[in-house]
Amino acid sequence: MKKYINKINKNNLPVIVSTLILINFSFGAFLYNFTHDPYTTDIIQRLTPPGEGFIFGTDEVGFDIFSRTIVAGKIDLFISLSGTFAALIIGLPLGLMASDKTKNAERIMKVLDMFQAFPLLVLAIVIVTMWGNNIRNVIFAIILINVPRFTRLIRSEALTVRESRFIEVAIAMGASKTRIISKHLLPNILGTLLAQASITTAHSIVVVAALSFIGIGVVPPEASWGSMIRAGSQYMMTGQWWMSVFPGLAIFFSVLSFNTISQYILRKYEQI
Amino acid sequence: MLKIIFKKLIFIPIASFFVSSLAFIVVNLTPGDPVEVIAGGIATEETKQAIRVELGLDKSVTERYINYLTELLDGNLGSSFYNKIPVLDSINKYLFDTFELIIMSLFIAVVLGFFIGGLGAYFRGKLPDKLTNIILSVIQSVPDFFLGLLLIYFLFYKFELVPAPIGRIGLSDIPPEEISGGLLIDSMLAGNWETFKIGLKHALLPSVTLGIFYSSYFGRTARNVLGKSLNSKQVEFAKSLGLSKFRMFIYALVDARTPILTYVAILFAGLFGACAIIETVFAWNGIGQWAITKILMLDIPAIQGFILFAGLITLFTYTFLDILITYLDPRIRKKTL
Numbered sequence: 001m002k003k004y005i006n007k008i009n010k011n012n013l014p015v016i017v018s019t020l021i022l023i024n025f026s027f028g029a030f031l032y033n034f035t036h037d038p039y040t041t042d043i044i045q046r047l048t049p050p051g052e053g054f055i056f057g058t059d060e061v062g063f064d065i066f067s068r069t070i071v072a073g074k075i076d077l078f079i080s081l082s083g084t085f086a087a088l089i090i091g092l093p094l095g096l097m098a099s100d101k102t103k104n105a106e107r108i109m110k111v112l113d114m115f116q117a118f119p120l121l122v123l124a125i126v127i128v129t130m131w132g133n134n135i136r137n138v139i140f141a142i143i144l145i146n147v148p149r150f151t152r153l154i155r156s157e158a159l160t161v162r163e164s165r166f167i168e169v170a171i172a173m174g175a176s177k178t179r180i181i182s183k184h185l186l187p188n189i190l191g192t193l194l195a196q197a198s199i200t201t202a203h204s205i206v207v208v209a210a211l212s213f214i215g216i217g218v219v220p221p222e223a224s225w226g227s228m229i230r231a232g233s234q235y236m237m238t239g240q241w242w243m244s245v246f247p248g249l250a251i252f253f254s255v256l257s258f259n260t261i262s263q264y265i266l267r268k269y270e271q272i
Numbered sequence: 273m274l275k276i277i278f279k280k281l282i283f284i285p286i287a288s289f290f291v292s293s294l295a296f297i298v299v300n301l302t303p304g305d306p307v308e309v310i311a312g313g314i315a316t317e318e319t320k321q322a323i324r325v326e327l328g329l330d331k332s333v334t335e336r337y338i339n340y341l342t343e344l345l346d347g348n349l350g351s352s353f354y355n356k357i358p359v360l361d362s363i364n365k366y367l368f369d370t371f372e373l374i375i376m377s378l379f380i381a382v383v384l385g386f387f388i389g390g391l392g393a394y395f396r397g398k399l400p401d402k403l404t405n406i407i408l409s410v411i412q413s414v415p416d417f418f419l420g421l422l423l424i425y426f427l428f429y430k431f432e433l434v435p436a437p438i439g440r441i442g443l444s445d446i447p448p449e450e451i452s453g454g455l456l457i458d459s460m461l462a463g464n465w466e467t468f469k470i471g472l473k474h475a476l477l478p479s480v481t482l483g484i485f486y487s488s489y490f491g492r493t494a495r496n497v498l499g500k501s502l503n504s505k506q507v508e509f510a511k512s513l514g515l516s517k518f519r520m521f522i523y524a525l526v527d528a529r530t531p532i533l534t535y536v537a538i539l540f541a542g543l544f545g546a547c548a549i550i551e552t553v554f555a556w557n558g559i560g561q562w563a564i565t566k567i568l569m570l571d572i573p574a575i576q577g578f579i580l581f582a583g584l585i586t587l588f589t590y591t592f593l594d595i596l597i598t599y600l601d602p603r604i605r606k607k608t609l
Contacts, residue, residue, distance in 0.1 A: 114290050117586040118579060119545020122560075123298065125567050126575055130302045130309075206415045210549055213417055214564055229418060233553065236425045237436065245425075248418035256413040 015264045018257035025073025025254060036064035038071045038223055047235075050242050057242040059231050063223075069246050072223040077254065079135060079218075080204035083142025088197055091147050095154025096181065099162060109155070112148040120145045124207060128216050138217045142204045153196050157189040191269025195262045202258035209251050225251050276598050280591050291583035296340055299576045300333060310353075310570050327353060327572060340576075349580070350573035352566070359577035362562060368454030369440065370551070370558035373478060374543045378536060380483025385490025386532075392491075393498035394521065404491070411488040420481040420553045427477060434476050437554045441470050478554040482547060486539055493531050501527035530601050537593035541586040 008016060024031065036042070036054065041062035050057040056065035098108040124141035131137045161167065162185070170180050211217035212226030213233075220227055225247040232243025307329060311320050324330045328339065343350065349359040392404040427433045435442060440455045448459040448467050456475065459467040501507060501524040510520050548560030555561070559578070566574035 114287065114294065117287075117291060117583045117590070118294070118298075119542060119548075119582045119586075122545040122548060122563055122567070122579070122582065125548075125564065126298060126579070129567050129570060130299065130306060130575075202413070209415055210417065214549065214552065215568070229421065233421055236421045237429060239425075239429050241425050244418070244421050248415070248421070251415055251418065252413050255415075256409065259409060259413060 012264070014260045018260045021253050021257045022077065025070065025250065026077050028070035028073055032067070032070060034064070034067040034070075036067055038064060038067035039221055047240055049240070056246045059228070059243045060235070065228070065242060065246050068223040068228060069225070069250050072225050072228065072247065073250060073254065075135070075218055075222065076205060076208050076224055076226075076251075079138055079142065079208050080201045083139045083204050084146060084197055084201045086139070087143045087146035087150055087200065088193070090143065091150025092154055092193075094147070095151040096158055096185075098151060098155040099158035108151070112151055115148050121207065121210060124211065125214065125216065128211060133216050133219070135218065138208060138211060141211075142207060145207065146200050146204070149200065150196065153192065154189065157192050158185060161185055161188045191265060195265040195269075198258045198262035198265065202255040202262070205251060205254055205258070273599065277595050280594050284587065284591060287587050288584060291587060292341070292344055292580050293337075295576050295580040295583060296337055298579060299572055300336065306570055306572060344580075349577040352574050353571045354569060359574050362574065363559060363577065363581055365453050366557065366559040366562045368452045368457060369556060370544060370547065370560060372454045372456050373475065373482070373547060373551070373556060373558060374540060376475060376479035377482035377486065377543070377547070378539060380479055381486035381539070382490055382532070382536065384483060384487035386494050388487065388491040389494025389496075390498060390521070392495040393502060393524070396499055396502070401495075404495070408488045408491045408495075411484060411491075414485070416481060416485040417549045417553050419485055420478065420550055423477055423481055424553075435470075435473055437474075437477055439555045439557060440474055441467065442474075445470050478547075478550050478556055481554075482543070482550055489535055489539065490532065493535055494528060497528040497531050498524050530597055533596065533600070534593060537589050541589040544585055545582050 042058065042064070043062050045054070045058050046060060046062045048054050048058040050065075054064055054066065056069060058064055094108060098105045124138075124145055127141040127144065128137050131140070167180060167184055170184055175183075208217060208224070209226035209229070212219065212224045213230045215227070215230065218224035218227060220231070228247035229244045229251075232240065232245075232247075235241075235243055307320050307323050307327070311323055321330075328336055331339075340350075347360070349363075351358045352362070388404045388407060392401045395401050424437050428436060441447060445467065447455060448462045448464050451458050451461050455471045456468060459465070459471060498521075502520065504527075507520050507523060510523060544559060545563070546560075547558070548564050550556070551558045551561035552564055559581075563575070563578040566578065
């Protein structure tokens with residue numbers, strides 16, 4: 001243990017804290033011994049301010065805000081992470097294909113450009129309402145929003161790396177296309193890719209929250225940060241701040257964590 | 273230059289066709305049956321069939337698509353499924369409200385972003401640089417609707433500095449006669465400064481929210497571009513000539529105009545959809561809020577109309593931006609010729 005503590009320094013401390021925050025929200029249901037169940041309401045204790053009994057207070061129907069803020073992380077982070085991961089998996093071959101200097105490559109980019117012309121948040125809302133209000137479609141919307149971004153990024157990165165000498169040498173030595181991509185191209189764009197994935201996850205958390213904030217996607221009684229903020233939004237005008245503020249802070253810290261991790265990855269890869 | 277403009281403009285009709293097709297596809301090629309959702313679970317088969325005929329969903333997709341395109345050529349976007357108001361009229365009605373919000377927000381975002389980013393670039397590597405970097409990270413991590421709620425709590429509830437977030441004007445205030453549809457523009461045109469002032473007060477919270485939120489984009493860009501050009505050869509030359517630090521800063525600003533313009537244009541186009549949630553929070557009654565209500569009601573013609581409209585706005589803005597940048601930046605101009 002001491003060995004690990006000694007390794008903490010000014011550079012990696014933010015990342016360690018960020019990781020801890022994310023673990024806290026992902027596995028919160030196991031880490032805490034909740035005094036109040038996140039899915040049962042206490043009608044008598046409605047709108048209790050934070051304090052003894054309920055550390056984060058209760059909402060308008062008597063849900064305990066603390067336990068709900070913690071367990072909401074599991075579903076919100078799961079959607080954002082899986083959506084981002086799937087988008088990356090789809091975007092990678094597309095981006096590599098688009099980095100060829102062929103007519104097809106140009107076509108891929110043209111289609112993606114068209115796609116970018118749409119208001120993506122509204123598109124996500126349309127998909128979730130019209131295709132059915134469930135978690136699978138929220139993930140699908142996240143994928144749809146992010147595939148063009150990954151494709152674009154991978155293409156531009158691959159284009160730069162492809163110009164470099166060592167690729168030229170590898171081609172001259174008769175290396176196969178698979179070998180060039182897996183041994184030379186991918187390791188060189190991995191850093192940027194991971195950093196982008198981290199930022200995308202952060203962005204997806206906000207999209208998921210925005211969806212449940214307007215009442216679609218993850219809906220009560222299932223806990224999600226967006227719907228919790230929605231439940232408290234009217235009460236911000238009358239001073240019961242705790243209903244919206246705690247889930248809002250949870251979003252803030254998760255997003256900040258992913259952004260911090262992204263910056264750290266970028267710096268790490270730039271050093272090499 | 274004229275040749276370049278012509279080249280860009282000729283692309284618009286083709287792109288418009290694609291955008292309108294995509295708008296159709298998104299709404300019409302859905303795996304589920306929208307009628308089920310509109311009619312609700314307990315509707316009889318007859319009701320469902322009636323809705324289908326009403327929406328034209330009994331026809332095949334190709335038939336509907338051709339129908340949609342011919343209507344579109346006449347400038348007809350169809351009318352709302354529920355209240356039969358033509359979609360184009362609704363867009364007209366709400367467009368300028370959102371337009372006003374976007375202009376004010378972008379103004380705040382640019383000024384604030386430049387201030388933060390400029391401060392960082394001016395004191396590169398020193399304490400203010402680190403501080404502004406932290407501030408930008410924080411702004412980037414707050415969802416805009418949450419920021420809006422925080423501002424409501426502090427500025428409205430706690431300090432009572434702004435009126436209640438219930439719309440563009442108070443409940444007892446009389447709106448000006450509609451000319452453009454935008455409250456501030458209309459009251460200005462009517463010379464009604466009293467209403468203008470009230471409208472401005474109500475606009476404060478939403479535009480400050482969006483302004484702060486998007487200032488992080490400009491802040492980061494300003495910091496990077498200004499930092500780079502302050503380290504560049506021409507600024508070093510200016511320094512060796514004995515020009516003041518402030519003068520050099522102004523020179524660096526000129527360098528930053530293209531990326532900043534690009535961001536302004538991208539955000540301007542994107543905000544017509546992206547400000548939807550903020551509009552909902554503040555009951556702004558703009559086009560974004562209208563779109564969200566319509567989407568939740570599954571008002572298919574309206575959704576289609578809005579997506580098409582937003583796509584076209586983006587298309588025209590980007591084309592205009594392209595032309596502007598080729599005009600401003602001789603390097604790009606040389607390349608495209």
